[in-house]
Amino acid sequence: xxxxxxxxxxxxxxxxxxxxxxxxxxxxxxxxxxxxxxxxxxxxxxxxxxxxxxxxxxxxxxxxxxxxxxxxxxxxxxxxxxxxxxxxxxxxxxxxxxxxxxxxxxxxxxxxxxxxxxxxxxxxxxxxxxxxxxxxxxxxxxxxxxxxxxxxxxxxxxxxxxxxxxxxxxxxxxxxxxxxxxxxxxxxxxxxxxxxxxxxxxxxxxxxxxxxx
Amino acid sequence: xxxxxxxxxxxxxxxxxxxxxxxxxxxxxxxxxxxxxxxxxxxxxxxxxxxxxxxxxxxxxxxxxxxxxxxxxxxxxxxxxxxxxxxxxxxxxxxxxxxxxxxxxxxxxxxxxxxxxxxxxxxxxxxxxxxxxxxxxxxxxxxxxxxxxxxxxxxxxxxxxxxxxxxxxxxxxxxxxxxxxxxxxxxxxxxxxxxxxxxxxxxxxxxxxxxxx
Numbered sequence: 001x002x003x004x005x006x007x008x009x010x011x012x013x014x015x016x017x018x019x020x021x022x023x024x025x026x027x028x029x030x031x032x033x034x035x036x037x038x039x040x041x042x043x044x045x046x047x048x049x050x051x052x053x054x055x056x057x058x059x060x061x062x063x064x065x066x067x068x069x070x071x072x073x074x075x076x077x078x079x080x081x082x083x084x085x086x087x088x089x090x091x092x093x094x095x096x097x098x099x100x101x102x103x104x105x106x107x108x109x110x111x112x113x114x115x116x117x118x119x120x121x122x123x124x125x126x127x128x129x130x131x132x133x134x135x136x137x138x139x140x141x142x143x144x145x146x147x148x149x150x151x152x153x154x155x156x157x158x159x160x161x162x163x164x165x166x167x168x169x170x171x172x173x174x175x176x177x178x179x180x181x182x183x184x185x186x187x188x189x190x191x192x193x194x195x196x197x198x199x200x201x202x203x204x205x206x207x208x209x210x211x212x213x
Numbered sequence: 214x215x216x217x218x219x220x221x222x223x224x225x226x227x228x229x230x231x232x233x234x235x236x237x238x239x240x241x242x243x244x245x246x247x248x249x250x251x252x253x254x255x256x257x258x259x260x261x262x263x264x265x266x267x268x269x270x271x272x273x274x275x276x277x278x279x280x281x282x283x284x285x286x287x288x289x290x291x292x293x294x295x296x297x298x299x300x301x302x303x304x305x306x307x308x309x310x311x312x313x314x315x316x317x318x319x320x321x322x323x324x325x326x327x328x329x330x331x332x333x334x335x336x337x338x339x340x341x342x343x344x345x346x347x348x349x350x351x352x353x354x355x356x357x358x359x360x361x362x363x364x365x366x367x368x369x370x371x372x373x374x375x376x377x378x379x380x381x382x383x384x385x386x387x388x389x390x391x392x393x394x395x396x397x398x399x400x401x402x403x404x405x406x407x408x409x410x411x412x413x414x415x416x417x418x419x420x421x422x423x424x425x426x
Contacts, residue, residue, distance in 0.1 A: 130343065163421050168412075170404075171392070175417060178391030179384070181399065191383075199381075204388060207420020208376050 112184025325397025
């Protein structure tokens with residue numbers, strides 16, 4: 001659920017549209033046009049620092065108050081714009097902890113590939129990292145929930161015996177996610193071949209020592 | 214050997230100082246004062262973009278030509294300033310591949326801790342990342358040699374039987390380095406406790422499955 005959606009659920013439908021059931025679609029269309037308006041400005045090369053809510057409102061054809069009813073400021077709105085541009089988080093197969101980890105890492109890999117090929121996503125991430133306030137918002141809204149999902153998968157593995165019972169969940173999460181992130185985020189020229197997610201998950205699960213060691 | 218040192222070896226001693234043997238110490242003192250001059254400017258909060266070789270020369274009390282004899286431009290000089298501010302790369306114990314990997318990761322951990330506690334290092338790294346040219350220079354001079362060292366250690370492990378013979382060296386390097394880097398570089402509030410290097414190395418070597426699985 002996006003920030004905008006959660007806000008809509010909390011009763012943020014357009015005033016005067018009657019019941020929430022009738023209000024939802026109209027409200028979602030407005031949100032979409034606001035997000036698309038900001039995206040258009042970013043694609044036109046307007047730097048985030050110069051991007052005011054007033055300008056987004058003008059581009060989207062809505063009033064400033066309509067935006068402020070949904071987002072507390074441009075930082076929160078920006079995070080929803082980034083989320084709208086990225087592939088959604090994966091549906092976990094649930095067949096095994098191994099398969100769920102592969103799905104999580106495969107989604108990181110795809111997101112990394114997309115960021116390499118999409119100028120706007122690349123640009124948006126660079127701007128995000130240079131603004132501590134927006135980076136914190138992105139972290140809270142996107143990265144933290146994703147980490148919590150990974151922790152849940154790993155805890156399940158510890159309980160069902162796929163993973164050793166003495167493992168530190170947070171460390172193990174970094175053992176899987178870290179190798180993918182150094183390639184997607186820190187080394188923009190690193191290989192992100194198909195099969196990389198499986199390769200990382202299976203190698204970390206099995207360990208590196210010879211079978212007879 | 215730093216860029217400046219390698220340059221000195223290639224015959225970059227001060228003109229008129231006679232033989233390279235007599236020239237070295239004087240040359241090194243000059244290099245140190247140039248590096249310290251640039252460091253002083255950075256500590257005073259001068260942004261890299263406004264930092265000219267002329268200004269560094271004035272601060273260090275040398276002529277511009279003296280700097281250009283040693284560095285091709287401020288990007289190369291800046292990389293040597295960062296290296297001078299960071300702890301040197303570790304001496305590997307060589308007792309086992311496991312111990313060498315622990316030493317390599319421990320040095321990443323210490324560098325990460327130092328970057329958190331030193332405002333100037335933090336600042337310098339942030340500026341470096343926002344300049345693709347300097348980042349590329351830092352990558353070539355600092356990160357690539359460090360990766361090559363890690364690859365050599367891992368190859369030795371594959372040869373001496375500490376590691377499985379079928380492992381992909383580059384992937385395995387990321388399996389060890391990635392978890393440390395997500396904590397030092399990407400999550401500035403992540404735990405970097407003593408013992409983390411051993412913990413990562415031993416867990417990745419052993420794998421995550423229960424012994425009887």
